[in-house]
Amino acid sequence: xxxxATSLGRVAVLLGGNAAERxxxxxxxxxxxxxxxxxxxxxxxxxxAEGELERLLRGEFxxxxxxxxxxxxxxxxxxxxxxxxxxxYTGSGVAGSALAMDKVRGKLVWLGLGLPTPAxxxxxxxxxxxxxxxxxxxxxxxxxxxxxxxxxxxVGNVTELRDAWRExxxxxxxxxxxxxxxxxxYTCALLxxxxxxxxxxxxxxxxxxxxxKYQDEGTGYHCPCGLDESxxxxxQALSRDAFAALGAGGWGRVDLMSDSGGRPWLIExxxxxxxxxxxxVPMAARAAGIDFDALVMHILMMTLSDGDGGRD
Numbered sequence: 001x002x003x004x005a006t007s008l009g010r011v012a013v014l015l016g017g018n019a020a021e022r023x024x025x026x027x028x029x030x031x032x033x034x035x036x037x038x039x040x041x042x043x044x045x046x047x048x049a050e051g052e053l054e055r056l057l058r059g060e061f062x063x064x065x066x067x068x069x070x071x072x073x074x075x076x077x078x079x080x081x082x083x084x085x086x087x088x089y090t091g092s093g094v095a096g097s098a099l100a101m102d103k104v105r106g107k108l109v110w111l112g113l114g115l116p117t118p119a120x121x122x123x124x125x126x127x128x129x130x131x132x133x134x135x136x137x138x139x140x141x142x143x144x145x146x147x148x149x150x151x152x153x154x155v156g157n158v159t160e161l162r163d164a165w166r167e168x169x170x171x172x173x174x175x176x177x178x179x180x181x182x183x184x185x186y187t188c189a190l191l192x193x194x195x196x197x198x199x200x201x202x203x204x205x206x207x208x209x210x211x212x213k214y215q216d217e218g219t220g221y222h223c224p225c226g227l228d229e230s231x232x233x234x235x236q237a238l239s240r241d242a243f244a245a246l247g248a249g250g251w252g253r254v255d256l257m258s259d260s261g262g263r264p265w266l267i268e269x270x271x272x273x274x275x276x277x278x279x280x281v282p283m284a285a286r287a288a289g290i291d292f293d294a295l296v297m298h299i300l301m302m303t304l305s306d307g308d309g310g311r312d
Contacts, residue, residue, distance in 0.1 A: 005040035008300060009062030012055070012087075014078060016047035019070030020150050020171075028275035029067035035296040036065070048072065056085055063303045064089040065296075066272055071145060074272040075101035088303040092271040096248035100269040103176050104144045106246055110266055113245050115238070117266040118257075120178040124169075129161055132177040140180055141165055143172035154180065181257040181265050186225060188239035188254045189273070189284035191298065195236035196284035200225040221280070223287045235264050242266050251299050253281055 013036065015029020016022055029045065036043035044061075046052045048068070055061070064082055066073060066089055076098035082089045092100065099106050110117045121131045122144070132139060141164040143151040151171045153164040161177070168175045189196040202220030225232060239254035248271050255267040273281045275296075285295040 002040055004297070004301070005042075007304065008041055010060060011036060011041055011043040011300065012046040012061040012064045013043050013067060014046050014048065014064055014073065015067045016045075016049050017068045017070070017073050018049045019068070019072055020146060021069035022049065024274055024276065025067060025069045025073065028069065028279070031275050031277075031292075032065055032067050032296055035293050036300065039293055039297055041297075041300070048078070053081070056082070056087060061087060063087060063300070065300055066090050067275060069272055069274065070150075071101075074270075075145065090299050090303055091250040092246075092248040092252065096246050097271050099246040100243075100248050100252070100271045102145050102174075103142060103268055104174055106269060107176075107266075109245055110242060113241075115242055115245065115266055116264060118179040118181055120176055123165055123175045123177055124173060126162065126165065129158075129165060129177075132161060133158065135177070135179045137161075138180040140176075140178040141168050142176045142178065143168045144174035144176050145172050181259050183257050183259045186227075186235060186256045186258060186264075187280050187284075188236055188256065189281040190240065190243055190252050190254065191281075191285070191290075191295070192249075192251070192302065193240070195240050196281075197223050197287040198225040198227065198232050198235055199223045199280055199284055199287075200227075219278075221283055223283065231262070238264055238266070243269055250302055251281070 013029055013033045016026050033043055033045055046055055064087055066078060068078055072078060074097060076094040079094045079097050083094060099109060104122050107117045107120060119135055121128060123129055123132055138154055138156045139161060141153045141155055151168045155161045155164050165175055185201040186198050188198050200222040235256060242254050243252060246269055248269060253270040253273040257265045257267055275282060282292050282295060
């Protein structure tokens with residue numbers, strides 16, 4: 001076992017959970033677990049859905065690698081629990097996690113700082129759909145606090161809007177209805193203070209939805225992304241600013257659209273991105289010369305920095 005692996009002590013890999021993204025979290029978490037064990041780290045799976053959080057309470061672990069996607073893992077809840085126990089953990093802190101998970105409040109922060117994000121309204125009842133219509137079709141309908149594009153739908157008319165809202169409100173009382181941006185989709189992975197190469201996403205679907213992310217082998221991932229160097233640097237800088245504005249840090253991902261005029265628009269931030277075979281952060285890391293094992297170790301090693309949970 002290397003001195004680096006020994007310095008990390010006993011590591012809990014938090015995976016699974018009760019959120020709608022449980023199955024993806026199990027795949028991501030097991031990939032991280034296997035990587036750490038390959039590198040000699042004393043790593044163990046901990047699934048909150050199996051009642052295993054008591055193991056943290058009993059002091060079995062020195063630090064935690066969070067691979068819980070969605071509610072309970074990406075929204076500040078598990079981060080607050082680990083803070084209370086004094087256990088260093090990967091990724092963003094409580095506030096950054098909560099703001100990034102909540103698409104509405106995250107966008108309000110960006111708007112307050114003058115960062116570009118599509119116009120939107122929040123519809124908590126069907127009466128709010130009239131305001132949404134004034135944004136003009138097509139529109140995106142999203143539950144405010146879900147991930148992996150769960151419950152998200154592009155709509156082109158009033159009937160589709162109403163149907164999509166009813167599906168979304170069953171998942172979250174706050175439904176974000178957002179102006180559609182026609183153009184290319186990009187994502188920017190962040191590792192510490194470094195922005196990794198952008199990936200341009202290409203799908204035959206209406207947008208980069210759940211199927212395109214996890215099921216469709218025909219989804220295109222372009223890295224290099226096709227932007228000229230100065231434009232890519234500008235998109236990376238915007239992504240860093242957007243992530244920092246939410247109080248997020250450590251590692252994560254910011255999704256953007258570029259309209260027909262080449263202007264970037266911030267869509268959302270992810271503080272516990274996927275680590276599956278289709279996942280974007282490992283893909284961007286490879287383009288930067290960082291293999292999966294090195295990526296996983298880098299993320300975990302940030303928990304040694306000044307006891308801050310790896311948010312520098």
